[in-house]
Structures are given as structure tokens and as C-alpha cells.
Amino acid sequence: EDKVVQSPLSLVVHEGDTVTLNCSYEVTNFRSLLWYKQEKKAPTFLFMLTSSGIEKKSGRLSSILDKKELFSILNITATQTGDSAVYLCAVERSNDYKLSFGAGTTVTVRA
Template sequence: EDKVVQSPLSLVVHEGDTVTLNCSYEVTNFRSLLWYKQEKKAPTFLFMLTSSGIEKKSGRLSSILDKKELFSILNITATQTGDSAIYLCAVEAYNQFYFGTGTSLTVIP
């Protein structure tokens, strides 16, 4: 059965901390892995990863994929209160998207 597992389920940090969110998957016909940020509304797209070992960066966020070990990590450095959200990992397979349950990140001032 295809599945996407995220860890930790929730995380509370202080502003300025660095966090690492994990996403592991078992999906046949893998095409890409995607990260989304979800606040009190619909998810917003962060990254799409298709190749192993190539880091994607956007400001304080970065992500990398390991297709051999079947996981991805999302790093956030110098966290801010505005980073508080649920971070969703999704795997795109052939004509299907599988989402994890998300990691709830809370950044305390």
C-alpha cells in the first residue's frame, strides 16, 4: 500500500531555532515529492523535488530528496513566528498524489 509518513507530528521551537522535518515514503511509480505549507487555509506550494541529492532553497527554507532511502527533509533556519503552520509532504505517482498527515510547527517568540 502506498504511503507517506511525516515526522515529527508536532514540534514547538523558539524563534531563531533551526528545524528539520522528515518525510518518508513508499510509493510505486514515484514521479516527484512536494512540500506544502498549510496555515488556516489551503496549502501553498513550497518545493518540488524529483532528483536525489539536489538541494532546493528558498530563503530560510531548503529541502533535499534521497530516492535511494526514500525520504526527504525540509529545513527551516532562523525560524520566525510566521513559520508556524502545518507542513505537508506529498508524493506524486502516476496520476495520483499521496499526502502525509503533516507536521505541525509552532514557533514561540
């Protein structure tokens, strides 16, 4: 059975801090790892990672995948209160297209 474990479960930071979120996985026939941001209800797509060692960046967010050690990290620099959300990590297998999600990391950014 696929396993996706996110850490920490939650964290509280102050505006301007940098946060690093972790996602480790065990999955057969790995195809990709995805990060989503969830505020209220709809998860919003952030990144899809398929190759090891290639950093993806979008503004203050970046992410990288390590397929040898089976983990990914999501970094948020210069955090703002609008970054407060649950960040979800999911993995996808190559023989089907359903996503297996971790439980998420709740990030709270205080002004």
C-alpha cells in the first residue's frame, strides 16, 4: 500500500521566516510527486515533480525531489500571512493516475 508521510504536522512562524516542509513516500511504480496548497476547501496546484534534483520555483516557493531517498521538500521564503494554509503532498503511480495524499502540514504565519 502507498505511504505518504508529511512532517511536521503543523508549525507556526512569523512573517518573514522561511519554512521547510517535508514529504517522504513509499510507492510502487512512482511517476510523480505533487504539492498542493489548501485554504478552506479547494487544493490549489503548486508543483509537479518527476525528476530528481531539479528544483522547481514559483515566486517565494520552491520544491525539489530526491528519488533515491524517496522524499521531497517544499520551501517558502519570506513568509506572509497569506501563506497560512494546509500544504498537501501527493504521489502518483505510473500504472494508474489516482493521487495518494499525505495528511498535510498546517502552516500558520503570524503578523
